[in-house]
Amino acid sequence: MRDVALCCADCGQVQPLGDLSWRCGRCGGVLDVTGLRSVLPGLTDLSGRPPTLWRYAEALPVAEPPGLSMGEGMTPLIGVPGHPAAAVKVDYLMPTGSFKDRGAVLLAALAQDLAVTRMVADSSGNAGTAIAAYAARAGIACEVYVPAATSPGKVAQLRSYGATVHRVEGSREDTADAAIGAASRPGVFYASHAWHPLFLHGTKTYVFELWEQLGGRLPDALALPAGNGTLMLGCYLGCRDLLAQRLIDRLPAITAVQAERCAPLAEAFARGLSGPVAVTSSATIAEGIAIARPPRGEQILSAVRDTGGAVVTVTDDQIRAAQADLARSGLYVEPTSAVCWAAFRAGLIRALPASGPEPQVVVPLCGTGLKSKPPAEISDGR
Secondary structure: OOOOEEEEOOOOOEEEHHHOOOOOOOOOOOEEEEOOOOOOOOHHHHOOOOOOHHHHHHHOOOOOOOOOOOOOOOOOEEEOOOOOOEEEEEHHHOOOOEOOHHHHHHHHHHHHHOOOOEEEEEOOOHHHHHHHHHHHHHOOEEEEEEEOOOOHHHHHHHHHOOOEEEEEOOOHHHHHHHHHHHHOOOOEEEOOOOOOHHHHHHHOHHHHHHHHHOOOOOOOEEEEEOOOOHHHHHHHHHHHHHHHOOOOOOOOEEEEEEEOOEOHHHHHHHHOOOOOOOOOOOOOOOHHHOOOOOOOHHHHHHHHHHOOOEEEEEOHHHHHHHHHHHHHOOOOEOHHHHHHHHHHHOOOOOOOOOOOOOOOEEEEEOEEHHHOOOOHHHHOOO
8 A cells, every 4th residue: 555645625634544434534524635646657658558547557546456457447539420529538448338447446456455355335337336346356245235226237237246236215315325324334345436535546547548648638628427526526636637747738628517407516516606506316317427415516616617617417318319429420328428428519518629630529438338228219220
């Protein structure tokens, strides 16, 4: 374990990384990593390294354990026909089919280093499957709490990794509460993608790869989904690392995208508030971002404003249309993974006219469509 600790974002209390902390022991606030001297090698120094996220080892808070990696990272960056200003980063080509492998592998590395025997997670599907897969690699027993309505494909994937699956009736927040209760048992590691800050240091490698794939630059704008905001906040951390080391000269504008039927951050942004508003989540096909109470909501809003970006919403109809549009380009994603493309198609993401071969906007494709039921618009050919 490296010489880093955890610091409460609210009261400043510092806690050791090794005591299984996932929120502040004093005030219950979210924790951030402190003491990490993040060093990102230059392009020439990276050329001979393996094509995984561990190529950025000096910028990560834990070292790579032998035998844990499944080759996660360095996903393709490709264009979409007819849209020269945009590119998509195909993160659903990760080992478990979603971007969540980026954070899950760091949590499993920490759990293995701490010699814990049980991990607990809560998820709408993808984070849980990623945690379960890496727990299996590490030889650690895993329990995952999911909403009762979670896609059968994701539940089957969880069970195939040997995880104990608990299906919880009620809201996504009820699922998180159940997992927190289970994680209170002694010696249990709560591998929460929403609460544990190491997850964000895994997802920041998304933007490191993007910087490398674009030859040492970032696009003008990043569109990123925002439920719990784990990819968005990770990208913000990564951009800040690059800026601090003068590897970029400005931050790209971040547009955080929410589903219209569950948009506590978009409403807060529109009203100029510092934290998410209380909302009642309605059913949406973007199940992965239907988070009514994001624990890091204040951090998400602050990061978006710092980059000169915005928080926007898309409707379920727009998401379905975007999913179908991507499929016609050979890219089959789950509905949640189409929200950023929906925002791009609706003109909600600031982009300059394409003036060369490099994209001005990059959109992530976060999860494969093979885990979810095919929408009628795709399956019946409409």
